[in-house]
Amino acid sequence: MIRFRTLAFVAATLVAAGAAQAQTKIAFANDWKWEGPAAPFLLALDKGYFEEAGLDVTMDTGKGSLDAIPRVAAGTYQMGAADINTLIKFRDQNPDLDVKAIFMIYNQPPFAVVGRKSLGIETPKDLEGKILGAPAPDGAYAQWKAFTKANGIDASKVTIENVGFPVREPMLAQGKVDAITGFSFSSYINLKANGVPEDDITVLLMTENGLDLYGNVVLVNPAFAEENPEAVKAFLAALVKGFKETVADPAAAVKYVTAHNDVAREEVELERLEMAIADNILTDEVKANGFGAVDMERLTKSMDQIADTYDFQSRPTAEAIFDPSFLPPAEERMPD
Template identity: 55%
Template sequence: MLMKSLAIAAAAAISATAALAETKTPFTLDWKFEGPSAAYFAAADNGHFAAAGLDVEISAGKGSLDAIPKVATGAFPFGFADINSLVKFLDQNPGAPVTAVMMIYDKPPFAVVGRKSLGVETPKDLEGKVLGAPPPDGAWAQFPPFASANDLDVSAITVEPVGFPTREPMLAEGKVAAVTGFSFSSFLNLVRLGVPEDDISTILMADYGLSLYGNAIIVNTEFAEANPDLVKGFLGAVAAGWKDVIADPAAGAAMVAKRNPAADVDLEAWRLKLAIDDNVATDYVMENGMGGIDAERMEAALAQIGETYEFKSAPDASLYFTDAYLPEGNFALK
């Protein structure tokens, strides 16, 4: 009995020491807690962060541009942000200590979401219509190259700045004919507002001429240089979280609901599944692993950004993404 008690005490001491040893690691998302956030909650709830010695506090964001300055200033060591917005940020703030280290949305969810009943089914249909766009929105940031790729007359499109909370309600009420947003979020938000599924047109920019990547894990480079093993552990835990929710989206949605009581579990599971199928587990990722990028595609993406954005300095892909913290062959999702 004494030996058993001592063993239990020793195990508890080891557990307590391990908990004390976990490094507090703030992580800021791009948006509020919805289905695609589930992978990070799975990394926490299923012990992947803890196994890497990390105590990760996950914070909601306010848009795809929101996380970049938070990480660049060191307020957060890690964030989740649109890499195309990061490219422009670093061009405008040369030397800022932030870069992407793990691609998550191999195929970006940037979209124009419209209603067929309001005359929007293709990019050209936007001409003569009112487009609702939140200024900090990642999809809106990519609208200029999308418009260029589809030869749109932007002077014929009335752009209405809208807030994130009012974006889909305005479309549901017919106050705008289309909005920019992430495909999985805007679509399901409209469904929740009662818009019939067959009245919603999701124009995914990646299907209409964009070579761009989407959201990636970003890191403060000064922090990463000082803590390379911690960064590698963080990314490994994130990959494990994605594998968990790919295997069981419903469980992932339940983790979201635990943090966001207003969430509809079935709806968030659907949103997560859409993100997995369209943006995360692409053919390229399933073949080449999760986390990395294709150099030629990245160069094409930078050239496409340059069609409508005047770089102050010649773009350099090595400034915006590094695979230094990824395993060889990236993270297998098979």
């Protein structure tokens, strides 16, 4: 009896070890630090949804889309998150690097120009004669030329100051610049944290001022996707669980963010997350079509808008940029 139990234990141990070894490793490169809107990813990670799907997932922060995309394209990371508009330009400039988007995170991007009423910024045209603080690798600043064209802004009358991400909002709070580019939910909340009264902040969302673009996406390395299609599908299925739970209960979901960011304040990140859900994640299109999908016609039109102010060398098609084949069925992606 003892020998039988010993053999059974050894067999069970070997099965468990085999299952662990069978887990597919995925290193994920986020495009930014862990803030409220990252809750769906961290919730899925910490609640074990990736592990249950047979994946060994690690996640790292980043310094913007221009940092995350090359990491995934090179295979240093198998998957990641970045702005799809930056990806479109990257693919145009690097046609041999077939990195693709496979899941839409922000159906409406949070790109914004954020200013202060006390500094004379209330409409896009008010930017003429002013100083705009814009980090060079910022995803919102990448849309600046299209934004000026859509709003009839004379760009020659706007002074662009290249500022670092950490000093962007402090400089606006101190009046050293009149407006900044950034993600709406981050710049708005950071300005309040820097002492700017809420009623003095102007948020000019680019999607409400002439631009119809998509936002951040999940990326995959092409070689990894070809060799591990089921693992990529499993990752997205687990991620959809994270999105559903986050949208259903943001207050619970944001705790997974603060668990990964020691300096984050829960009430601040919750406000940031709720803004992202309302403006960027749970749009009418998502309610109709489910998390993660795109309308290829809309994506093509957004590329037309990019072409208004960007000279494509060999413009990629929408199908070359976004591959929906890894998405779970639509009925499984619908918000609860």
